[in-house]
Amino acid sequence: MIKNFFKTLIIFASIIFLSKSVLSENLTVATPHDPSVDPHWLYLGPNAAYSRYIFERLIDRDENANIVARLAESWENLDDLTWKFNLRKGVKFHDGSDFTADDVIFSIDRIPNIPNNPASYESNVSMIESVEATDSHTLVVKTKNPYPLLLRRLSGVAIVSKSNVEGSTTEDFASGKVAIGTGPYKFKSYTPGDNYQITVNNNYWGVKPDFNDVTFKIMPDGASRVAALLAGDVDILEGLSPSSVPAVESKDGFKVAKRASARTLWLYVDTQNDNSPFVTDNDGNAMSVNPLKDKRVRKALSLAIDRDAIVSKVMDGLAEEANQVVPKGFFSYSENIPENEFNINKAKELMAEAGYADGFGLTVHAPNDRYVNDDKIAQAIAQMLSKIGLKMQVETMPKAVYFGRLNKQEFSLSMIGWDNAFTGSSLMSLSAAFHTKEEGYGSWNAGGYSNTAFDAEVEKASAAFDMQEYEGHLKRAMEILIAEDQGAIPLHSQFVTVGTTDKVDYTPRADEAFEVMLVKKAN
Amino acid sequence: MLIFLTNRIIQSFIVLLAMSLLVFAAVYAIGNPIDVLINPEASEEEKLKTIKNLGLDKSLFEQYFIFLKNAFKGELGYSFVHNRPAITLILERLPATLELTISALLIAIIFGIPLGVIAGLNPNNLVSKSILATSIFFFSLPTFWVGLILIMLFAVSYNFFPSTGRGDTIEIFGFYFSFLTFDGLKHLVLPSINLALYPLALIIRLTFAGIQETLPLDFIKFAKAKGLSRFRIITFHLLKYILIPIVTVIGLQFSVLIAFAVITESIFAWPGMGRLIIESITLLDRPVIVAYLLVIVFIFMLVNLIVDILYSFLDPRIRISDK
Numbered sequence: 001m002i003k004n005f006f007k008t009l010i011i012f013a014s015i016i017f018l019s020k021s022v023l024s025e026n027l028t029v030a031t032p033h034d035p036s037v038d039p040h041w042l043y044l045g046p047n048a049a050y051s052r053y054i055f056e057r058l059i060d061r062d063e064n065a066n067i068v069a070r071l072a073e074s075w076e077n078l079d080d081l082t083w084k085f086n087l088r089k090g091v092k093f094h095d096g097s098d099f100t101a102d103d104v105i106f107s108i109d110r111i112p113n114i115p116n117n118p119a120s121y122e123s124n125v126s127m128i129e130s131v132e133a134t135d136s137h138t139l140v141v142k143t144k145n146p147y148p149l150l151l152r153r154l155s156g157v158a159i160v161s162k163s164n165v166e167g168s169t170t171e172d173f174a175s176g177k178v179a180i181g182t183g184p185y186k187f188k189s190y191t192p193g194d195n196y197q198i199t200v201n202n203n204y205w206g207v208k209p210d211f212n213d214v215t216f217k218i219m220p221d222g223a224s225r226v227a228a229l230l231a232g233d234v235d236i237l238e239g240l241s242p243s244s245v246p247a248v249e250s251k252d253g254f255k256v257a258k259r260a261s262a263r264t265l266w267l268y269v270d271t272q273n274d275n276s277p278f279v280t281d282n283d284g285n286a287m288s289v290n291p292l293k294d295k296r297v298r299k300a301l302s303l304a305i306d307r308d309a310i311v312s313k314v315m316d317g318l319a320e321e322a323n324q325v326v327p328k329g330f331f332s333y334s335e336n337i338p339e340n341e342f343n344i345n346k347a348k349e350l351m352a353e354a355g356y357a358d359g360f361g362l363t364v365h366a367p368n369d370r371y372v373n374d375d376k377i378a379q380a381i382a383q384m385l386s387k388i389g390l391k392m393q394v395e396t397m398p399k400a401v402y403f404g405r406l407n408k409q410e411f412s413l414s415m416i417g418w419d420n421a422f423t424g425s426s427l428m429s430l431s432a433a434f435h436t437k438e439e440g441y442g443s444w445n446a447g448g449y450s451n452t453a454f455d456a457e458v459e460k461a462s463a464a465f466d467m468q469e470y471e472g473h474l475k476r477a478m479e480i481l482i483a484e485d486q487g488a489i490p491l492h493s494q495f496v497t498v499g500t501t502d503k504v505d506y507t508p509r510a511d512e513a514f515e516v517m518l519v520k521k522a523n
Numbered sequence: 524m525l526i527f528l529t530n531r532i533i534q535s536f537i538v539l540l541a542m543s544l545l546v547f548a549a550v551y552a553i554g555n556p557i558d559v560l561i562n563p564e565a566s567e568e569e570k571l572k573t574i575k576n577l578g579l580d581k582s583l584f585e586q587y588f589i590f591l592k593n594a595f596k597g598e599l600g601y602s603f604v605h606n607r608p609a610i611t612l613i614l615e616r617l618p619a620t621l622e623l624t625i626s627a628l629l630i631a632i633i634f635g636i637p638l639g640v641i642a643g644l645n646p647n648n649l650v651s652k653s654i655l656a657t658s659i660f661f662f663s664l665p666t667f668w669v670g671l672i673l674i675m676l677f678a679v680s681y682n683f684f685p686s687t688g689r690g691d692t693i694e695i696f697g698f699y700f701s702f703l704t705f706d707g708l709k710h711l712v713l714p715s716i717n718l719a720l721y722p723l724a725l726i727i728r729l730t731f732a733g734i735q736e737t738l739p740l741d742f743i744k745f746a747k748a749k750g751l752s753r754f755r756i757i758t759f760h761l762l763k764y765i766l767i768p769i770v771t772v773i774g775l776q777f778s779v780l781i782a783f784a785v786i787t788e789s790i791f792a793w794p795g796m797g798r799l800i801i802e803s804i805t806l807l808d809r810p811v812i813v814a815y816l817l818v819i820v821f822i823f824m825l826v827n828l829i830v831d832i833l834y835s836f837l838d839p840r841i842r843i844s845d846k
Contacts, residue, residue, distance in 0.1 A: 034802065036604075036605070036606075038606070041606055042560065042603075042604060042606075043561075043562040044560070044562070114606075115576065116576055116577055116601065116603075116606070117573070117606070118556060118557055118560040118561060118573055118577060118603045118604075119560040119561045119562050119565075119573075120562075120565075120569070120573065121562075122565070123562060123565050123566065123569060126566070126569070169606070170605075170606035170607070171606065171607050174605070174607065191699075191794065192605070192612070192615060192616075192794070193616060193794035193795075193798055193799060193802075194619075194688065194689055194792075194794035195688070217687070217688055218792065218794070219687055219688070219792035220789050220792070220798060220801070220802065221789045221790050221792065223671055223790070224671075224686070224687050224789075224790050224791065224792055227671065227674040227675060227678065227679055227686050227687070228678075228686045228687050228688075228792075230679045231674070231678040231679045231682065231685075231686040232682070233678070233685055233686050233687065233688070369805065398805065399559060399805070400553060400554055400559050400804070400805055400806070400807045401553060401554050403558045403559055404554040404558030404559070405554075407558055439566075440566060443565065443566055443567055443570075
């Protein structure tokens with residue numbers, strides 16, 4: 001009797017023990033984002049990040065924004081317009097079918113042809129003239145113009161299975177029916193607004209991730225995510241606000257993973273309009289000239305901003321000062337641009353020299369739900385600028401309203417944060433945000449900056465195949481923009497912060513995307 | 524009764540139509556969804572193409588008439604964000620919200636009416652005073668704060684309940700309900716308490732006030748004089764008399780809770796309609812915003828109709844007449 005009792009006890013104990021060890025194979029993530037399971041639907045940062053689990057690209061970007069080979073094993077330029085890709089052999093989709101060149105061609109074709117997609121991945125394939133398969137695992141891609149950035153672009157093209165996806169809709173992905181890729185994880189289930197579950201792909205060709213089953217709990221409220229972590233309901237949380245960092249770090253058994261991201265915040269200055277919409281004289285009347293067109297005034301604005309205070313006080317130390325529109329040490333960062341100077345007297349002198357010793361009225365605009373502490377940063381800047389005699393006002397608004405108005409050049413001084421990880425260089429920000437508005441350039445030039453010497457450098461950079469030449473032109477362009485013209489006022493790079501229990505280790509990505517494969521079991 | 528119903532339906536239809544125009548114009552005024560959704564590197568050309576594809580280049584009235592035309596066919600448009608019919612998205616989330624609001628309302632009724640009666644019958648003793656004082660707190664404390672305190676207390680400090688989310692579900696007629704599983708119930712407790720506090724306080728105060736007003740009335744004195752038991756007077760005569768305003772408020776509260784469970788749903792990561800609407804507003808997902816508001820208006824009207832019909836059962840003097 002007693003013997004039997006012990007036997008059962010041992011069995012029970014071992015069951016409990018076993019189930020515990022199985023449990024540690026699981027990972028629960030608290031995330032603010034609902035996924036799009038269709039990797040070609042709605043090009044938003046979180047969706048692109050989610051698509052990495054089930055689907056792969058020919059070439060991807062790693063956590064440091066460098067290029068890594070995935071479904072393409074190697075590639076070469078046959079000439080300036082032609083690229084040859086050798087695809088990885090023996091790779092299988094989750095349903096057991098072989099991955100071939102046809103799947104790549106199908107995926108590239110599908111992207112621009114999904115009807116009514118408000119945010120298409122099309123910009124990643126629009127430069128492609130033709131794609132041909134010379135055999136089942138060799139592709140020849142021709143571009144319309146010389147396009148050195150093609151590899152970076154392909155990191156935004158997820159490969160789906162032609163045999164499954166042909167004729168299917170986005171809804172078939174959300175139901176899991178055709179959510180079939182080659183990635184390290186397979187689709188398990190998706191309950192919109194509640195949770196998304198994936199399970200490990202045992203036949204994955206690459207390095208197997210540390211966790212077998214992953215559940216994303218979709219929680220929009222930041223404080224609730226922290227509570228869920230502290231309550232032990234989740235192992236890791238995405239989107240930790242700086243103000244919650246001390247609360248997590250100070251608790252036993254929890255930690256925060258952080259790094260500077262490739263996103264740099266800067267202020268657009270209206271250098272184009274003769275009557276800038278939010279510049280007034282000291283009495284609030286419209287001015288006949290736009291003082292912001294005067295380089296000395298722009299320099300004075302930059303001199304008057306105490307970035308050190310923004311980083312330490314507003315950002316709680318979770319940011320890094322920026323003196324150009326890419327972070328320090330990033331590819332194409334120019335060492336020739338001097339460090340930021342905070343000097344009110346010098347700023348006042350410049351203002352007086354420009355004829356605005358008594359200042360003028362200026363409004364700074366910022367979103368209030370897009371970047372870390374965006375509204376508080378705008379308030380701090382306004383306060384700092386008022387010290388050199390400007391009559392400052394602050395207007396912040398939800399991103400839903402902000403970006404539309406920004407793009408219509410409705411502001412005089414306005415905030416933006418640009419992620420440089422996609423190109424791994426300053427190219428995208430310089431060409432989209434500062435090149436004169438014309439075909440293929442300047443689509444986000446909200447300050448109306450225009451300088452032919454700068455434009456020429458950017459154009460040369462975007463056609464350069466040689467990396468050194470490419471970087472050289474970008475550095476020169478940045479020097480013209482910042483050191484010579486002060487066409488923008490750089491602020492800082494924000495940190496990516498992720499809270500975890502001490503049972504896991506996480507390495508954040510420079511592009512701020514979350515990636516389960518980077519979550520490791522702690523030793 | 525039949526004429527009453529047809530009148531009501533015609534009225535409701537006009538309200539829905541007016542509402543759809545208002546909502547449509549308001550959503551149109553917020554901004555262009557493409558500015559929020561499109562990826563920053565998209566070229567001007569690509570942007571114009573997208574705007575054209577989605578029909579956003581048309582004037583407000585053209586867009587509205589296209590919407591109306593489709594609405595009559597029963598289509599309220601496809602979500603920009605999820606690429607699925609807006610109405611499907613909303614109905615998918617409806618069970619979660621209904622579950623939450625009904626359990627909150629049940630808590631409010633089951634505790635509110637007896638507590639209100641206790642306080643109303645003996646307004647001067649200590650128990651009654653503390654019931655009334657507490658109800659003032661329930662009125663005035665902000666929901667998001669109470670929600671976080673509940674989580675911190677019952678989930679973080681003492682692991683009684685899971686902090687957030689919805690538990691396991693069971694499928695009934697194609698909809699998923701969580702209140703039939705143990706795990707689901709465990710997840711339901713904290714959010715429904717959080718949501719129940721306001722209606723609970725309201726019902727306590729209403730019952731209290733009703734009893735205070737009714738006790739001195741002649742028919743109660745008469746019932747007492749007749750020698751009826753105290754229990755029968757309270758349950759049969761008194762409660763039935765004061766129930767009319769309470770039923771009105773419960774009906775109104777039910778619709779209000781459905782529409783404004785947003786905060787509780789966000790804090791407890793409850794996958795209901797309220798969260799859907801908040802997320803849709805931040806991404807300017809127009810079809811979902813419009814469809815959601817129409818669904819809410821519809822629910823309000825339906826609940827009010829039911830309340831009107833209930834009156835006639837509670838009070839014989841209120842008869843739905845066909846005039």
